[in-house]
Amino acid sequence: MRIKTAVILLIIILFTIVLLQNRDYIYFEVLWVRFFIPKLYTLLFAVAVGFVLGMMVSRPKQPTDNFNNDDYDHNNHNTLSNEDRDYIN
Numbered sequence: 001m002r003i004k005t006a007v008i009l010l011i012i013i014l015f016t017i018v019l020l021q022n023r024d025y026i027y028f029e030v031l032w033v034r035f036f037i038p039k040l041y042t043l044l045f046a047v048a049v050g051f052v053l054g055m056m057v058s059r060p061k062q063p064t065d066n067f068n069n070d071d072y073d074h075n076n077h078n079t080l081s082n083e084d085r086d087y088i089n
Contacts, residue, residue, distance in 0.1 A: 019043055 022039035029035075080088075 015047075 019040050022043060025036045025038055026042065027034050027036045
Protein backbone atom coordinates (compact mmCIF):
# COMPACT_ATOMS: atom_id res chain seq x y z
CA MET A 1 0.00 0.00 0.00
CA ARG A 2 1.33 3.42 -0.94
CA ILE A 3 1.82 6.12 1.66
CA LYS A 4 -0.72 8.37 -0.09
CA THR A 5 -3.38 5.65 0.07
CA ALA A 6 -2.62 5.01 3.75
CA VAL A 7 -2.91 8.71 4.61
CA ILE A 8 -6.21 9.03 2.73
CA LEU A 9 -7.54 5.94 4.48
CA LEU A 10 -6.47 7.32 7.88
CA ILE A 11 -8.17 10.67 7.15
CA ILE A 12 -11.38 8.90 6.12
CA ILE A 13 -11.36 6.78 9.31
CA LEU A 14 -10.77 9.81 11.53
CA PHE A 15 -13.45 11.80 9.70
CA THR A 16 -15.94 8.92 10.15
CA ILE A 17 -15.20 8.78 13.89
CA VAL A 18 -15.75 12.55 14.22
CA LEU A 19 -19.03 12.32 12.32
CA LEU A 20 -20.32 9.43 14.41
CA GLN A 21 -19.51 11.30 17.63
CA ASN A 22 -21.67 14.25 16.55
CA ARG A 23 -25.09 12.72 16.03
CA ASP A 24 -27.02 14.99 18.38
CA TYR A 25 -29.38 17.64 17.02
CA ILE A 26 -28.78 21.35 16.74
CA TYR A 27 -31.18 23.98 15.53
CA PHE A 28 -30.96 26.78 13.03
CA GLU A 29 -33.32 29.70 13.01
CA VAL A 30 -33.83 31.24 9.58
CA LEU A 31 -36.48 33.94 9.14
CA TRP A 32 -38.40 32.93 12.27
CA VAL A 33 -38.43 29.26 11.29
CA ARG A 34 -36.53 26.84 13.46
CA PHE A 35 -34.91 23.78 11.86
CA PHE A 36 -33.63 20.86 13.93
CA ILE A 37 -30.78 19.20 12.05
CA PRO A 38 -28.23 16.62 13.22
CA LYS A 39 -24.66 17.88 13.56
CA LEU A 40 -23.72 15.07 11.22
CA TYR A 41 -25.53 16.74 8.32
CA THR A 42 -24.05 20.17 9.04
CA LEU A 43 -20.53 18.71 9.19
CA LEU A 44 -21.08 16.79 5.95
CA PHE A 45 -22.43 19.94 4.28
CA ALA A 46 -19.45 22.00 5.46
CA VAL A 47 -16.97 19.39 4.22
CA ALA A 48 -18.74 19.10 0.87
CA VAL A 49 -18.77 22.89 0.37
CA GLY A 50 -15.11 23.10 1.38
CA PHE A 51 -14.20 20.30 -1.02
CA VAL A 52 -16.04 21.93 -3.93
CA LEU A 53 -14.49 25.34 -3.22
CA GLY A 54 -11.04 23.76 -2.92
CA MET A 55 -11.47 22.01 -6.25
CA MET A 56 -12.60 25.24 -7.90
CA VAL A 57 -9.62 27.18 -6.52
CA SER A 58 -7.00 24.53 -7.30
CA ARG A 59 -8.27 23.83 -10.83
CA PRO A 60 -5.87 25.12 -13.49
CA LYS A 61 -7.13 27.91 -15.68
CA GLN A 62 -8.47 26.92 -19.07
CA PRO A 63 -6.55 28.46 -21.97
CA THR A 64 -8.52 30.89 -24.06
CA ASP A 65 -8.34 30.62 -27.81
CA ASN A 66 -9.22 34.21 -28.64
CA PHE A 67 -5.93 34.92 -30.39
CA ASN A 68 -6.02 34.74 -34.15
CA ASN A 69 -2.63 34.73 -35.89
CA ASP A 70 -4.10 36.18 -39.08
CA ASP A 71 -5.27 39.33 -37.27
CA TYR A 72 -1.91 39.96 -35.60
CA ASP A 73 0.10 42.76 -37.13
CA HIS A 74 3.71 41.70 -36.72
CA ASN A 75 5.12 45.08 -37.73
CA ASN A 76 3.28 47.15 -35.12
CA HIS A 77 3.79 44.78 -32.19
CA ASN A 78 7.44 43.94 -32.68
CA THR A 79 9.27 44.68 -29.43
CA LEU A 80 12.52 42.84 -30.22
CA SER A 81 15.69 44.83 -30.55
CA ASN A 82 17.99 44.38 -33.50
CA GLU A 83 20.42 42.46 -31.31
CA ASP A 84 17.66 40.06 -30.29
CA ARG A 85 16.65 39.51 -33.91
CA ASP A 86 20.25 38.78 -34.84
CA TYR A 87 20.59 36.31 -31.97
CA ILE A 88 17.39 34.47 -32.94
CA ASN A 89 18.41 34.26 -36.61
